[in-house]
Amino acid sequence: MKFKLLILSILVSSSIQAQTNLNPGWEYFFKNNRTAARDFFTKAALKPAFSDEANVALSMMTEMDRPAKEGFNYLNKLSSTSKNPQPYLIALWSDLPNNASRIKTADQLEFYKKLAARKDVDGTINALAYASLGSHFEEKKQNTEADQYFNKIGEIENWLITGEYENISTSGFDKQYDDILAHPELNYVFTGKKNRKFSWRTVPYVRHDKWFDFTYYNTYENALQFAQTFVNAPASTTAQLRIGVSGSVKVWVNDQLLISESEERNNDLDAYIVPVKLNQGYNRVLVQIGESYAGRSNFMLRLTDTNGAPLNNLSTTSTPQAYSKETNPAPAQLKPVGFKYFEDALKAKPQSYLNQLMMAKLYLRLGNVFDARLILEKLKKRFPESTYLNLMMIELFAKADNRTGIETLREEIKTHDPECSLALELVYTEHFQQNDYVRAKEVLAKLEKNYGEDESVLMKKLNILGQEKKQPEIIALVEKIYPQYLSSADIVNLKYLIEVQIRKNPKAIDILQKYIDENNDYKAAKYVAKLHLDKGETDAGIDIYKKELANDPIGFSIYTDLAGIYYQLQQYDEAEKLYLKVLEIDPNNAFVYSQLGTLYNANKQKEKSVKAYEKSLQIDPNNYTVIQLLRTLQDKKAVFDYFEKPDVKAMASKAPSKTEYPDGQVVVLNNEVQKVVYENGGSEEKHFFTAKILTQKGLESFKEYAIPYNSDQNYAVEIAEVIKTNGTKVPAETNNNELVFTNLEIGDVINIRYKIENFHVGAMSTHFWDSFYFSDGLDNLNIKYSLLIHRDKAFKYVFSQQDIAPVKTAKDEFDLYIWEKNNQEALRYEDKMPPMDDVTNILYLSSIPDWKFIADWYDNIASAKARSSYEIKTVVNDLFAGKSNLDDLSKIKMIYNYIVTNIAYSSVSFRQSGIIPQNPATVVNTRIGDCKDVSTLFVSMCKEAGITASLALANTRDRGQNTLLLPSIEFNHCIAKSTIGGKDYWVELTSRTLPFNTFSNTFLGSNILEINKTSTALTKFNPGIRGKNMMGYKTEVKLENADMAVKETNWNTGSMSSYIRSVFNDLSSADQIKKMKEELTGVYPENEIYNLSFTNLNTSKSTSDTVGTACSYKLLNVSKSVAGMSIFSIPWSNKSYATALQVVSPRKFGIDLTQLFGVDESNQELSLELPTGKAMVQPFKAVQLSNDFVDFKLESVQQGNKLVLKRSFALKKDYVPLDKIDQFKAFYKEMAEADDQQLAMK
Structure with missing residues (x-):
């Protein structure tokens, strides 16, 4: 054994040592100089010590501009000549040269057979080779041969x-x-x-x-x-x-x-x-x-x-057997094939491009995009324009579902490597779509030079010829290439069309029949079957489906498609057999049960039909089509027939005129919702909106209408029309959920009716919730909300302002509730009034038991996503590496800064769910996420660092503070907090400019629901610890005739620093001054800016959360000469203006002070230097004002020829109730007058 290990180590070591001196070739490759790279590696391949690396490089290079078969040839050379091809073959297995087609050439089949038989490679290689061989014969419908190879993979069966x-x-x-x-x-x-x-x-x-x-x-x-x-x-x-x-x-x-x-x-x-x-x-x-x-x-x-x-x-x-439970400690996982080799190789040669690429490919094969990205981004820093690296990043982004990243890289490739095949393909597509066939052919010629007349090139030629209406050329080309492409569905179909349409060949269908007999293409088989069925050749058509089933007995759509044909032929017994066969495979398929219900009903088997529909609804309770079919079968009314139908014709004919509503732009004739809630919680609703246009302004407001809907809803527009004054109806133009009322005129009526179906998931699938406005900014003749709800479905309702008693009646298994209000006047806008939802009368309904149910439900979802992962562990470890003795507060600040710096905020429907956060690892990999994504990432990273953290769902203040009166999930934001030493630190993670633990005044007071095990109610967001939103100024003003020369330093904290950063950070110095001039001009039309500088403006380079500015400027003609005196006012930087608050009696609503004041506190010290020999005619009037809402103070002191003034402001409460408005109006007027007091100098 020791001898074998020694041999293996020598082999590995010698192989690693051979990987040397080829980096120059890789640098040509990465710099897109493929000519030089090919020349370099072709020569290197002739030397045995370098042939492995060279063949790998040459194979990879073909993906840029050569046929896949050329790349495969290099793989074949690698396999046949290398002493140890295994790690390379594993790494390259998913590459294009090996996977251009499931159907293999004779050379490729021989390659896989040899590879499958090798004894000197790991069994993974053998299994992959057997799988490739099996796939080839499966594609050729040679299943006996396919199964022979698939059976050698050695998988465990009988599950x-x-x-x-x-x-x-x-x-x-x-x-x-x-x-x-x-x-x-x-x-x-x-x-x-x-x-x-x-x-x-x-x-x-x-x-x-x-x-x-x-x-x-x-x-x-x-x-x-x-x-x-x-x-x-x-x-x-x-x-x-x-x-x-x-x-x-x-x-x-x-x-x-x-x-x-x-x-x-x-x-x-x-x-x-x-x-x-x-x-x-x-x-x-x-x-x-x-x-x-x-x-x-x-x-x-x-x-x-x-x-x-x-x-x-x-x-x-599969029969359960007695077994002995294992109680010993579990062994550690092993690394997959190839990893150990390249890890050792990288240790020996860490700068080897080959080793880095192979490791990245191994990670991609596993689906481990994070580790692959770490390697590729390191390489891309050195070679940012490398097409191959960009292609690997595109593969990575595809695995991470990062569409933005993919499109960005495609554009980079087009820009930096316009002659590579991907760039040419993209440009060709652009020209073709623009009908520029001359340029398309020019690009196609380049592609043909790279690939020859392969199938892709040929199809492009045929497409252009088709657009140019060159039928003879099309026929000639298809005849030429057809014998070579008998497995190409597109080319075979063109040959068929020529035979059947041009040559009227009665046996043209044999061309397609041959194709589907020899190729595993169910779509084509369906097409051929339909051709037979359309000609009345029923047996021939059905026989094709039967053969497809024999070929693929697990093919769901084959069963259901054939069953549908039997149904159309009224062969119900045959259709039933097929549907029941599907249920043997998937016994919980709601669609199949619904089809059986329809089949049984057609076959007069009512009892079986009812049971089938009921079974379908047990599996998929929110299939509203099946619900209605079942009700019809049971002789029950259609659910919307329980409601009173609005008489739109009568409404339009009796609609009031501008005379009756002199202040209105539009009068709403009917605003109504009819909602149905089933016992299981599924719900559907119809919305009715009918309104008369009274003015041009009203016409502009309603000429376009967008139907609101969410990602968990389906909508259908039933009526969208204009009713002219003579009764004529003109349909609206529709584009998805957008309606456009063309030819709309004053006096016309718009009439809309649409249906919404709700599809909630998980624990929410059995519940419903809703809200409906019984007053708004329009005059409404009739507002109505009707609820048809199953009698056993518990729910609650409440009004936000004024209760309206419902009319309740029993309707079969339902109860019908009707809330209605007639002649509701429009709510008129008032300056600085609270958000609309705080002043309108809203009906809230919900079957959700309490807020704890919501918190527990979301905690279950979010906790699962906030678990640690390899990516999170790596990011956190890297973040804290080399930084010993960090306290927890420092750690969460670093986590916060990492997220706001590296993760871009984005919320788009195709990438994200409105409810469920993305996996934090995905957010790290794509570097993009919305509020719940980045908040969940923060929680995950905090937990990895051993710090308690949690989420909170928020309904932001601009949507009202006295809202969400019943449990629902109508939140529009998500934030997070970490708890250290019993203190909560809240974070807003969607802004790159907002300092840690700070929030704008417009967010304070928002309704939040903390997501944890103890949360039971909404709370108003008002954290005990937060960075204040403050502004401070130190200003020097020098009077020069009618002008004021100003030098000023300013410091900003909290959301004020965020504002400065968001406005100025990305501007050049010249544009910064231009922007300042624009803002200053709004107050002082004549001005000159001399200089402007910032400290801590760029968050990535800042040393403090406080943003400072220093500037000098001149205000021109701000002093007026009267009777030998100069009259002027103080240029306070945060001056209050009387016009900023307009209170008109009678007023109905309070004042939202966050719309008037953006800061918690502001302070300014202003030194006014008088010209020599000049003096104030009268002293500056000091002011000190205070009430429940604001503290305000102005003071002054004379120091020689300078008047030193101080202004301080502090916001204590941000809402003035209606009964204190008059007092506050007087207070604010006095405050504005004090800011604007006129001074006289002589």
Whole structure:
């Protein structure tokens, strides 16, 4: 054994030493000088010591501008000439030269056969080769040959499955499923998602390629599922358990947890490896797979020897067997194949580009984007324009779902390497889409030079010829290339179209038949079947489907498509057999049960139809189409028939005129919601809005209308029209949820009706909540909210301002509640009034029991996402590296600064859920996230640092302070806090300019719900510890005739420093002065700016959270000459203006002072230097004012020819109630007059 180890170490060492002196070639490569790089590596490949690295480089280079077969040839050379090709082959396995097509050439097949037979490589290589061979024959519909190869992979079979369990936001991963561990027996009943009951069950079919795929057997999205089998070993055996997955994974053997990977990855076989002891006799193997963002849910598990060769003396059974539980400590996981080699190589040659690239590729193969990114970004710093590195980053961003990153890199490639194939492909597409076929052909010629006449180039030629209407050329080209591309669906279809449409060949369909007989292409098979069926050749069409089922007996859509055809043919028994066959594969498929319901109904089997629909709704309670079908079948009314239908025609004919509403721009004739809530909590609603346009301003406001909806809702526009004064109706133009009322005129009526279906998930799926305005800024003739709710569904309702009693009536199994208000006057805008939701009369409804339910629900989701991960551990360790003796407060400040500096705020619907935070590891990798994403990242990093942290959901102040009167999830923001020594430090993480633990005054007082185990109610946000929002000034003013020369230093804290940074940080010095001049001009129209400088403006370079400014400027013509005196006012930097607050009686609402004052405190010391020989005519009037809301003070002292003035302001409360408005109005007037007092100098 020692001798063997010595030989291995010598081989590794000698191989590593050979990796030397080739970095110059890589530098050519990374600088996109592929001509020089090819020449360099081609010569190097002739030297045995360098041939491995050179062949690897040449293979990789082909991805830029050469056919994939050329790259494959270099891989083949590597495999046949290298003494140790294994680590390179593993790293390169997913690259284009090896994966350009599932159908392989003869040379490639020979390559894989040789590789599969090799004994000097790890079994992972053999298994990958067998998988490639099997995939080739599967694509060619040669399943006997395919299965021969797939069967040699050595995967474990005969699985029982059970599930699903809830896994929204990965919330199921960390839960303990003790009953699963304790009960392997078949008859035990588990309770999972939506309280559904299930036991262990077998599956009738598996994929040809041996991956065990849960997507066929259950609803896998946001679900966690289990599989178990029992492995019989003839003797006690030491083995390796190897598994590849899509999703998160846990693996137990004999109830001992051996593998636990919370990160959802899509990787290849043998991605995770761990030693395992198999007892003599039966051993239970249990696998947990979770999906919440991976998009797939599958695994392949192998039990091998230490070299990765399958243990062929094992057998498996799905029948539960007695086994001995393992109690010894679990062994550590092993690194996958290739890692040890390149880790050693990097230690020996850390600057080797080859080793760095191979490590990055190995990480990408595992789906470990974080470690891959660390390597690639280091390389990109040195070679920022490298196309190959950008391509690897694109692959990385695709795994991380970073679409912005992908598009950015594509543009970089187009700019820096315009002749590479990707750039050419992108430019070709642009020209083609712009109908610029001349330029498209120019680019195509370059692509053809690179690739020859491959299929992609040929299809581009044909597309251009098609756009140019050159039919003879198309026919000639297709005839020429068809024999070479019998496996190309596009080219085969063109050949068919030529035969059937041009040549009228009655046997043209044989071309397609040959293709589908020899190629695994179900889409094409459906197409051919339809051709037969459309001609009345029913047997021929159905026979194609039957052959497809024989080829792919697990193919869900084949069963359902053929069943649909039998249904259309009224062969209901045959359709039923197929649907029942699907239910053998997936017994919880709501769609299939709904189809059976429709089938049974058509076949006059009412009782079976009802049961099928009911079963469908048990699985998917919010399928509103099935709900209505079932009600119809049971002779029940359509739910919306319980409501009174608005008489729009009568409303329009009786609509009032401008005379009756002289102050109105629009009068709303009817604003109504009809909502249905079912027993399970699902809900759907119709919205009615009818309004008459009274003025041009009203027309401008309503010529466009956007239907509001969320990501968990479906909408359908039922009516959108203009009703002209003569009764004519003109449909609106629609684009998705946007309506445009063309030809709208004053006096017209707009009429809208749309339907919303709600699809809440998880614990929220059984609940509903809503709010509805019974007053707003428009005059409303009729406002109405009708609720049809199942009698057994408990709920609460409350009004925010004035109670309206409902009219309640019984309607079959429902109760109908109607709240209605007629002739509601518009709420008129008042200056500095509170937000709309604080002054309108809102009806709140909710079935959610209390706020604790919301807090617990979100805590379950967020806690799962805030778990630690490799990425989080690495970031935190790197952040604190070399910084000893840090206290916890310093740590959370560093975490805060890391997030606001490195993670860009972004909230877009296609990237993010409105509710569920992204995985913190994903946020670290993509460097982009919204408020809940960055807040969850903060919590995760704090926990990794050993600091208590939690989230809080917020409804920001601009949406009202006296809102959310009943539990709901209508929050629009998320913040976080950490607790140190019993003190809470809150953080807002969406601003790069806001200092730690500070908030703007407009956020203070927002409703928040803390997310923790003890949270039971909303609170008004007013942290005990926070950075104050303050401004301070020290100003020197010198009077020069009618002008004032000003020198000023200023310091800003909290949101004030954030404001300065956001306005000035990204501007040049010249633009900073320009911006200051613009702002100063608003107060002093004539001015000159001389200089402006900042301290701590750039957050990444600042040493303090206080931002300072220093400036000098001149205010021109600010002094007036009257009777020999100069009259002027003091140029206070934060002067109050009487016009800033307009209070008109009678007033109905209080004053929101955050709209008037942006600071907690401001202080200014101003020194006014009088010209020689001049003196004040009268002393400056000192003022000291104070009330419940504001402290204000002006004072002065004469020092020689200088008048030293001081101004101080402090905000104590930020809301003036209605009964104190007159007092505050007088107070503010006095304050503004004091700021603006006129001084006279003579």
